[in-house]
Amino acid sequence: MKIGIAGLGAIGLHVAQELDRGGIPGCELAGISARNADRAAEANATLATPVPVYALNEIADHCDIIIETLPPQLFMDLAVPVIDAGKELVVLSASQLMGQQALLDKAAQTGAKILIPSGAILGLDAIKGAAVGNLVSVVIETRKPVAGLAKAPYVIDNNIDLSNLTEAKLVLGGAVTDVAKVFPANVNVAVAVSLAGYGTDKTRMEVWADPALEKNQHTVRVVSDSSDFTMTIQNRPTEENPATGKITALSVIAMLRQKTSVLQVGT
Ligand SMILES: NC(=O)C1=CN([C@@H]2O[C@H](COP(=O)(O)OP(=O)(O)OC[C@H]3O[C@@H](n4cnc5c(N)ncnc54)[C@H](O)[C@@H]3O)[C@@H](O)[C@H]2O)C=CC1
Ligand SMILES: O=C([O-])CC(=O)C(=O)O
Numbered sequence: 001m002k003i004g005i006a007g008l009g010a011i012g013l014h015v016a017q018e019l020d021r022g023g024i025p026g027c028e029l030a031g032i033s034a035r036n037a038d039r040a041a042e043a044n045a046t047l048a049t050p051v052p053v054y055a056l057n058e059i060a061d062h063c064d065i066i067i068e069t070l071p072p073q074l075f076m077d078l079a080v081p082v083i084d085a086g087k088e089l090v091v092l093s094a095s096q097l098m099g100q101q102a103l104l105d106k107a108a109q110t111g112a113k114i115l116i117p118s119g120a121i122l123g124l125d126a127i128k129g130a131a132v133g134n135l136v137s138v139v140i141e142t143r144k145p146v147a148g149l150a151k152a153p154y155v156i157d158n159n160i161d162l163s164n165l166t167e168a169k170l171v172l173g174g175a176v177t178d179v180a181k182v183f184p185a186n187v188n189v190a191v192a193v194s195l196a197g198y199g200t201d202k203t204r205m206e207v208w209a210d211p212a213l214e215k216n217q218h219t220v221r222v223v224s225d226s227s228d229f230t231m232t233i234q235n236r237p238t239e240e241n242p243a244t245g246k247i248t249a250l251s252v253i254a255m256l257r258q259k260t261s262v263l264q265v266g267t
Pocket of ligand 2: 120185186187188189190216217235243244245248
């Protein structure tokens with residue numbers, strides 16, 4: 001399988017390097033898209049076998065699977081041509097899939113597939129299983145170190161004082177659909193959880209500023225007619241982007257390895 005990677009930052013570069021060293025059987029890195037020629041050359045310089053550089057609207061012509069690890073505002077510039085070409089799109093900026101039913105409808109016509117890896121979250125398998133029965137409630141509670149939230153536009157615009165916190169403070173709670181409108185930078189994992197089961201209107205999200213934390217922490221609480229479960233993950237940040245957990249790139253690598261594995265584990 002020919003793999004393309006669009007965006008070579010905290011996630012994309014790690015996946016590119018793993019492909020380059022032959023760590024994903026059956027998959028070869030066939031092309032990259034970067035912000036500009038210099039960034040592409042920098043990325044290629046870290047690879048044993050440099051690869052062609054393509055524009056976001058060209059890369060699908062040269063690859064079977066295109067991995068989107070872009071700044072979220074560029075998502076559609078890549079997604080539309082990949083879906084039009086009927087290829088597989090691996091989406092990390094999951095928040096950008098909200099309200100994009102037209103993109104899914106187009107994929108159904110062209111034969112394209114949209115894959116959301118587990119990324120920085122856990123338990124999507126269990127939520128998918130429970131959703132085959134009846135979900136009663138799904139809540140994702142995201143707790144971030146105070147510094148990770150203090151500069152968010154919502155916090156500044158609403159004069160929410162996060163200085164000198166001695167205990168965790170609920171900054172905002174509500175349906176994922178509504179939280180996404182004011183916290184667009186923090187909802188990839190919440191949208192992934194929602195799309196696994198209960199949808200963005202019924203899945204509830206809480207965003208907490210927690211002075212006791214040094215890492216982002218996500219807790220998912222599910223009540224259903226088959227099982228009740230609570231799962232927590234604390235993500236060690238990448239050196240490149242403190243907002244992105246190291247496990248995210250590893251999750252993409254695991255997803256690609258699963259494509260050719262005779263043993264499939266999990267839903
Ligand atoms: N689903 C999940 O669990 C997670 C999703 N994310 C999301 O994944 C996405 C990527 O995250 P990171 O790798 O941390 O971001 P990053 O900012 O480290 O990397 C983005 C890369 O895209 C490049 N870029 C900018 N303009 C470009 C263009 N026109 N064409 C091609 N490349 C361009 C940048 O130079 C940068 O190297 C973000 O939307 C982030 O929110 C992040 C963490 C977890
Ligand atoms: O915890 C992380 O690594 C990323 C995160 O909150 C998100 O993208 O929603």
